[in-house]
Amino acid sequence: MSYCQVLDTRTVKKTRSIHYCDWCGGDIPIGSSCFKFVNIYEGNFNSQYFHPECEDALTRNGGEEYAIKCNHRGKTEEEWDDYKQQLGDSEDNYLKKLKTYADLKLEAK
């Protein structure tokens, strides 16, 4: 495993340019809020951006390596499997619920 040193973690309240979430690969539109990690990975500076709910999933993933931009929004791989089995919900409905969740989380900060 490569060594990754996190230098800074912050909440961006309103993005000024479009970013792509490092967890799910989804876009983070201009003017929305997200989490930004600045790190050094293999000697290079990187900025990573996350949807608030994806940052949560990253935390729950417990520092395990993950497939960059290949995860489901706001879910670890395990949680996504469980979710599909339990609810059989459509991904569209899921994303609508997440929006509400992300707003609540940011208000609580």
Ligand SMILES: [Zn+2]
């Ligand atoms: Zn995401």
